[in-house]
Amino acid sequence: MTRTRRGYIARRCRTKMRLFASKFRGAHPILIRTIIQEKIRALLSAHRDRDRQKRNFRRLWVTRINAVIRENMVSYNYSRLINNLYKRQLLLNRQILAQIAILNMNYLHMISNEIKKISILRGIHRNVLHGIPPRRNYGKVE
Numbered sequence: 486m487t488r489t490r491r492g493y494i495a496r497r498c499r500t501k502m503r504l505f506a507s508k509f510r511g512a513h514p515i516l517i518r519t520i521i522q523e524k525i526r527a528l529l530s531a532h533r534d535r536d537r538q539k540r541n542f543r544r545l546w547v548t549r550i551n552a553v554i555r556e557n558m559v560s561y562n563y564s565r566l567i568n569n570l571y572k573r574q575l576l577l578n579r580q581i582l583a584q585i586a587i588l589n590m591n592y593l594h595m596i597s598n599e600i601k602k603i604s605i606l607r608g609i610h611r612n613v614l615h616g617i618p619p620r621r622n623y624g625k626v627e
Contacts, residue, residue, distance in 0.1 A: 546583035550593075553586040557594050561601065569600040 499517055506513060506520040513523045551563035570577060577596075586593045 543579060546579040549583040549586050550579065553590050553593055554597060556590075557597075561597065566597055566600070569604050573600060573603060575600075 502517065502520045502524060503514065505524055508514070509520075509523055513519050547563060550566070554561055554563055554566055582593065585596075
């Protein structure tokens with residue numbers, strides 16, 4: 486079987502791969518097989534770490550919000566704040582709340598206090614309507 490000359494097609498493909506791998510170190514930007522392996526590994530890592538980055542930022546936002554909320558009130562925490570936000574149907578996502586917490590803590594305290602007041606008033610109103618007596622601390626030492 487005679488040898489076929491591929492011409493510029495294979496060379497064009499390799500030069501594209503070399504451009505992708507030009508910042509790699511050692512033999513990785515030179516040898517075609519290692520370029521292919523490193524390209525696959527790099528693209529897999531990029532795909533994996535995009536999800537990981539979203540996860541890490543969400544954890545950071547939650548930590549910031551929780552720290553600011555707990556600084557003001559001992560018994561009030563992040564989960565109660567988010568629960569009350571959902572109950573009131575306020576459209577503030579975690580990123581915005583974290584920015585408010587960093588830039589101006591007083592605004593976040595005002596938001597949480599207003600939500601808390603509304604939830605306490607609605608809870609008292611609901612209990613009065615349904616005839617539920619107020620809670621007592623039986624057997625608990627204060």
